[in-house]
Amino acid sequence: MRFPLLLLAAIAGASFAGPLIGKALGIDPAAIDLAARLAGPSAAHPLGTDELGRDVLLRLLEGGRISLAIGIAAALTAAALGTAIGLVAGYLGGLSDRLLMRLTDAVIALPLLPLLIVLAALDLGKLGLPAQLVQSDRISLLRIVVLAALVGWTTAARLVRGAALVTKNRDFVRAARSLGAGTPHILVRHILPNVLAPLIVATSLSVGDVILLESVLSFLGVGVQPPLASWGSMLNNAQELIGSAPLLAVYPGVMIFLTVVACNFLGDGLQQRLERRL
Amino acid sequence: MIRFTALRLIEIAAVLLLMSFVIYGLIGLMPGDPIDLMRTADPHLSAADVARLKALYGLGQPLLVRYLAWARQALHGDLGYSRLFSAPVLSILVPRLVNSLILMGSSFVLAFAFALGLGIAAARRPRSWFDRAVNLFCFAGVSVPTFWLALVLILVFAAELGWLPASGIATPGKGGLDDRLAHLALPVLTLTLASVGGYTRYVRAAMREALAQDHIRTARAKGASEARVVWRHALRPALVPVATILALSFGSLVSGALVTETMFAYPGMGKLIFDAVMGNDYNLALAALLLATATTLAGNFAADLAYAWLDPRVSYR
Numbered sequence A: 001m002r003f004p005l006l007l008l009a010a011i012a013g014a015s016f017a018g019p020l021i022g023k024a025l026g027i028d029p030a031a032i033d034l035a036a037r038l039a040g041p042s043a044a045h046p047l048g049t050d051e052l053g054r055d056v057l058l059r060l061l062e063g064g065r066i067s068l069a070i071g072i073a074a075a076l077t078a079a080a081l082g083t084a085i086g087l088v089a090g091y092l093g094g095l096s097d098r099l100l101m102r103l104t105d106a107v108i109a110l111p112l113l114p115l116l117i118v119l120a121a122l123d124l125g126k127l128g129l130p131a132q133l134v135q136s137d138r139i140s141l142l143r144i145v146v147l148a149a150l151v152g153w154t155t156a157a158r159l160v161r162g163a164a165l166v167t168k169n170r171d172f173v174r175a176a177r178s179l180g181a182g183t184p185h186i187l188v189r190h191i192l193p194n195v196l197a198p199l200i201v202a203t204s205l206s207v208g209d210v211i212l213l214e215s216v217l218s219f220l221g222v223g224v225q226p227p228l229a230s231w232g233s234m235l236n237n238a239q240e241l242i243g244s245a246p247l248l249a250v251y252p253g254v255m256i257f258l259t260v261v262a263c264n265f266l267g268d269g270l271q272q273r274l275e276r277r278l
Numbered sequence B: 001m002i003r004f005t006a007l008r009l010i011e012i013a014a015v016l017l018l019m020s021f022v023i024y025g026l027i028g029l030m031p032g033d034p035i036d037l038m039r040t041a042d043p044h045l046s047a048a049d050v051a052r053l054k055a056l057y058g059l060g061q062p063l064l065v066r067y068l069a070w071a072r073q074a075l076h077g078d079l080g081y082s083r084l085f086s087a088p089v090l091s092i093l094v095p096r097l098v099n100s101l102i103l104m105g106s107s108f109v110l111a112f113a114f115a116l117g118l119g120i121a122a123a124r125r126p127r128s129w130f131d132r133a134v135n136l137f138c139f140a141g142v143s144v145p146t147f148w149l150a151l152v153l154i155l156v157f158a159a160e161l162g163w164l165p166a167s168g169i170a171t172p173g174k175g176g177l178d179d180r181l182a183h184l185a186l187p188v189l190t191l192t193l194a195s196v197g198g199y200t201r202y203v204r205a206a207m208r209e210a211l212a213q214d215h216i217r218t219a220r221a222k223g224a225s226e227a228r229v230v231w232r233h234a235l236r237p238a239l240v241p242v243a244t245i246l247a248l249s250f251g252s253l254v255s256g257a258l259v260t261e262t263m264f265a266y267p268g269m270g271k272l273i274f275d276a277v278m279g280n281d282y283n284l285a286l287a288a289l290l291l292a293t294a295t296t297l298a299g300n301f302a303a304d305l306a307y308a309w310l311d312p313r314v315s316y317r
Helices: A002-016 A018-025 A056-092 A094-108 A112-121 A139-167 A171-178 A183-219 A231-240 A246-277 B002-028 B034-041 B047-056 B063-075 B089-124 B129-143 B146-160 B177-211 B214-221 B226-251 B258-263 B269-278 B282-310
Strands: none
Touching (some): A002 A246, A056 A094, A056 A139, A056 A183, A112 B002, A112 B258, A112 B269, A139 A183, A183 B146, A231 A246, A231 B146, A246 B146, B034 B047, B089 B258, B089 B269, B129 B177, B146 B177, B146 B258, B177 B226, B258 B269, B269 B282
């Protein structure tokens, strides 16, 4: 449990300190140097350069910043969405519960990757969004966060609903209700704290899932769009150069792998600790 | 049981109907439109022609009207014409579906066989070095991006060693059984490695729970051999959750290999969906996505039935 946490902290720390490291080394990660394309490791470029002569190490850190930011943002969004749905379903019960759980089952039962590719390829201009927003760089980041949250909320919803069902008839909740507490107050102050622990576990596991999903979408060309780079989109570029520069295809993959493994081990460790406590 | 089955079938039909409308709407939101594509193909098309074509194909009509027209044709077996392949959609789907089933079926069998062996062996010796090694392997398996695994395998076995072909389904002009198998090797290896970790975790967890039950202690106390205890007394209850997971993943057979098929240029359903979406082939994308949804729902239904069949305690009213 300590090791994955340290590994994650190291990856995140290095990624978010990327601009500082670049400044210290005197390299601009976006600087194109066609004379030094696909160079091997050297003192100036510890991991060599890519097909446009950019420093691979700094690009990796930049990609990490985007991949991690998307992973965390989407996992939190999904957890919030799932919590809201789970609370309503579990606490209100009845028809809303049945409808929401049917919806959850239906989402789980869909072939998600193909549908996500369609959603990622949609022309947002046709939805009537302003052109300025549609053409901005950041829209591809926002889109992935929304998509990942859209498919990722089900785990949190089921967890929270289960806990809400159990907790809503406990004595302290009845007491709060008889004292005149309103539904929002009971949900936030009495029910939510009781599901926080499993929710944190599920969210830390889902960070890894989102990073994998983002890397697949970016690799297929429908995720993070240039000039921004993520680990997945770096692999997309590297695929074409696999004959001449195989290492370019190795580094980003190793980074994704290490990050996701660390997230999974962290989530698993938290889960075991939680089960022991209960 | 009959009532349950009937209700589930109605529900599946409802979800499929709803999804066909949703997918139809989504496809309409994809970049470009068919008339624009015709215009780029034929620069002599005038603005008046464009307006007439739009009226002819009913593109100015509301979404629901267009959907109903499409649905009526689809129910008569006419799924339209594919732009990318210049052939009726149905004639493209069927061979692709067969290819996907071959690829996914073989990796599914391999992964399940390995998962059973590894999972049971690990569950019998909890916390041994073997159990730990299997655990590590599982975590690696669920954490590795499939497309990167494929990339590394291509790099090693096709580019460096030159042992296996990196793409396609057969060498043009050859296509004997050995050639087909050689082309299957890397995609099947990729899919097997990518899924065996997840399956093993389920088998291991289910087996450990099953081996901790009272009836196992009873069987041991009655002097049953270890093999009998494991294979007869523990495996059957352990298989209940495992079968559910397997049936669920069987449902994604058609679309689950999208990444792998794309990486190896393997002509299956997953690559077809990807190509159709990327190539603005609206008719094909629509039909392929619906077929993928239908098979996934069918897999889930099979999971429910397997659950009831394997576990006599489960009753469906």
